[in-house]
Amino acid sequence: MEDNYFRELKKQAYFFFKTNIKMARLALTDVTPAQLLTEEATSGNPWPPDSPTMREITRATFEVDDFFRIVEILHKRFDWGHSVRKLSGRVIKLLEDQEFLQQERIKARNLNRGIHGFGNLNRRSFPFPDSRPVRLNYNKHLHSASNDRKMAIDEKEEETRKNAKGKLKENGENMEIDHPFSPIKHHRLSQSLLQNNGHSSPPPLQN
Numbered sequence: 233m234e235d236n237y238f239r240e241l242k243k244q245a246y247f248f249f250k251t252n253i254k255m256a257r258l259a260l261t262d263v264t265p266a267q268l269l270t271e272e273a274t275s276g277n278p279w280p281p282d283s284p285t286m287r288e289i290t291r292a293t294f295e296v297d298d299f300f301r302i303v304e305i306l307h308k309r310f311d312w313g314h315s316v317r318k319l320s321g322r323v324i325k326l327l328e329d330q331e332f333l334q335q336e337r338i339k340a341r342n343l344n345r346g347i348h349g350f351g352n353l354n355r356r357s358f359p360f361p362d363s364r365p366v367r368l369n370y371n372k373h374l375h376s377a378s379n380d381r382k383m384a385i386d387e388k389e390e391e392t393r394k395n396a397k398g399k400l401k402e403n404g405e406n407m408e409i410d411h412p413f414s415p416i417k418h419h420r421l422s423q424s425l426l427q428n429n430g431h432s433s434p435p436p437l438q439n
């Protein structure tokens with residue numbers, strides 16, 4: 233815990249002094265912001281410079297004075313093999329120095345433990361302990377309400393059907409005959425048509 237605290241304190245102090253040194257150089261010397269950005273981009277850091285830094289350097293190259301200053305810094309400090317040599321030396325040190333290897337493993341393990349994201353969450357875990365029971369109770373309540381509503385509709389339809397049957401019984405056969413799909417009415421209509429066809433004579437032949 234103390235090692236992490238001192239490491240963070242050293243990092244903050246480094247950035248603080250670095251920022252103050254940049255401000256002092258801008259105020260007391262003839263250096264330009266484009267030069268400072270170019271020096272930072274070619275400082276030998278194994279990580280490449282960020283996009284805003286490269287964008288500012290690119291814009292500064294359209295100015296004649298800044299262009300020559302940037303080119304001069306590139307000729308002095310730019311070295312393609314510097315980062316490769318630095319990484320190679322680090323790999324050799326990891327292979328030869330067991331204590332350094334153990335320290336780097338501990339740092340990497342602590343870094344992995346400190347990173348928390350959506351990918352580390354268990355699918356069956358819930359951010360709140362009562363979220364799953366509440367959701368289940370809510371779904372159960374919706375299902376019960378839907379069943380009650382369906383039963384009420386079925387009871388209403390059954391009551392309407394019983395009332396209709398009661399009216400048919402009260403009015404007798406006339407109600408069934410007046411119905412367009414009544415079998416009695418269909419039978420009587422068929423008999424009437426047959427009788428009319430039996431009594432009617434065939435039409436005379438025309439010459």
